Amino acid sequence: MKNDLQKAFDAVQADERLKRRTKAYLRRATLDYGRDTQRRRQRQTRMVSCAAAVMLMVMGAGMWLLPVTSIDLDINPSLELRVNTFGRVTELKGMNADGLALVDSLNVKGMRYDDAMQRILISEPLEPYLEDGSLISITVVGKDESLAEQMLSNVVCRAYAIAEEDNIFYCQTDPETARAARRVGLCVLRYQVWQQLKEKDPSITVEAVALMPKAEVMALAKFEKLENPCGE
Amino acid sequence: MRSEQEVNRAVECYADMVLRLCMVYLKHPQDAEDVFQSVFLKYTLSDKSFESEEHEKAWLIRVTANACKDSLKNLFRRCTVPLEEAADCVTEMSEEQSRVWQAVRELPKDYREVIYLHFYEGYTAPEIAGILRKNPNTVYTHLRRAKELLRERLGGVADEE
Numbered sequence: 001m002k003n004d005l006q007k008a009f010d011a012v013q014a015d016e017r018l019k020r021r022t023k024a025y026l027r028r029a030t031l032d033y034g035r036d037t038q039r040r041r042q043r044q045t046r047m048v049s050c051a052a053a054v055m056l057m058v059m060g061a062g063m064w065l066l067p068v069t070s071i072d073l074d075i076n077p078s079l080e081l082r083v084n085t086f087g088r089v090t091e092l093k094g095m096n097a098d099g100l101a102l103v104d105s106l107n108v109k110g111m112r113y114d115d116a117m118q119r120i121l122i123s124e125p126l127e128p129y130l131e132d133g134s135l136i137s138i139t140v141v142g143k144d145e146s147l148a149e150q151m152l153s154n155v156v157c158r159a160y161a162i163a164e165e166d167n168i169f170y171c172q173t174d175p176e177t178a179r180a181a182r183r184v185g186l187c188v189l190r191y192q193v194w195q196q197l198k199e200k201d202p203s204i205t206v207e208a209v210a211l212m213p214k215a216e217v218m219a220l221a222k223f224e225k226l227e228n229p230c231g232e
Numbered sequence: 233m234r235s236e237q238e239v240n241r242a243v244e245c246y247a248d249m250v251l252r253l254c255m256v257y258l259k260h261p262q263d264a265e266d267v268f269q270s271v272f273l274k275y276t277l278s279d280k281s282f283e284s285e286e287h288e289k290a291w292l293i294r295v296t297a298n299a300c301k302d303s304l305k306n307l308f309r310r311c312t313v314p315l316e317e318a319a320d321c322v323t324e325m326s327e328e329q330s331r332v333w334q335a336v337r338e339l340p341k342d343y344r345e346v347i348y349l350h351f352y353e354g355y356t357a358p359e360i361a362g363i364l365r366k367n368p369n370t371v372y373t374h375l376r377r378a379k380e381l382l383r384e385r386l387g388g389v390a391d392e393e
């Protein structure tokens with residue numbers, strides 16, 4: 001009987017068609033042994049990479065366009081350089097009539113802020129203002145104090161190479177103070193002088209400070225024995 | 233998940249054994265093929281590592297037996313019994329072989345598995361007990377009764393071990 005059983009069991013064999021069907025079924029059931037999944041993952045990875053690249057480009061563009069600091073240059077023409085996180089000038093604005101008249105002739109967009117400052121100071125339209133020993137005030141406005149300090153040092157160095165040191169006044173401040181100065185219609189330098197003068201003489205008005213010639217403001221500051229408002 | 237190469241090797245090595253076990257348990261060839269494929273799918277998806285080919289074979293026997301029993305519990309399984317319909321899987325059988333198959337398939341299912349594993353795969357009762365996780369005494373009993381029933385139906389001497 002053992003032989004009969006073995007022969008009978010021997011008669012049952014998985015033929016090639018069944019094996020082929022089974023192998024095909026297993027490929028389907030396992031999504032080609034994960035190769036589909038792998039391909040899908042690769043596609044997803046590529047898509048995520050592309051999206052990340054686009055996002056980085058958008059963010060980069062945003063960061064390029066977004067000013068993080070500004071440099072106010074006040075001679076008589078009053079100008080404001082807006083500087084992005086990469087230290088490049090994104091915009092040059094005229095802050096008074098003379099400044100507005102100059103803006104179009106000064107092409108500094110995309111330049112490093114200190115190079116831009118140098119180009120402005122040696123530019124032809126500014127020559128007449130600097131020849132008569134005008135006072136130059138430079139104010140760097142930024143949230144990051146150490147960055148603003150570094151920038152101030154760099155632009156003042158460029159200014160020293162062009163104008164008389166005694167005629168250059170400079171300071172740095174935070175955006176909140178800059179906004180407060182703008183609200184009362186003063187530049188940061190005058191605003192800070194006004195703030196310090198007010199402590200000694202509360203009767204000094206904004207209008208009075210605004211109308212003072214710059215030299216007088218500084219003289220008044222010296223007269224009042226205040227520290228240089230630029231911290232020098 | 234195992235590699236396609238590994239799975240194809242297992243299909244080539246164990247297809248006959250898995251199919252025979254399926255045919256021992258299940259009466260309809262389509263049920264047998266369904267279980268056959270599900271066993272190899274389970275093998276494909278399993279991360280179990282085997283110590284030897286014997287270990288792998290025993291695992292497949294146990295998985296097949298369990299899958300067949302699960303299939304038998306399915307109320308919607310096919311109930312017809314045409315051995316002839318299994319022509320896809322069965323090489324041409326002599327009249328005597330068909331008679332033996334028929335006799336085996338008419339045994340209670342617990343007897344069928346031990347008959348196949350003992351007489352064809354050559355496992356001893358304790359080995360069968362180990363593979364199917366049964367009590368060895370139960371396997372001995374099933375083997376003895378299965379032989380008796382087969383002897384009654386087929387005649388001849390059952391114990392030619």
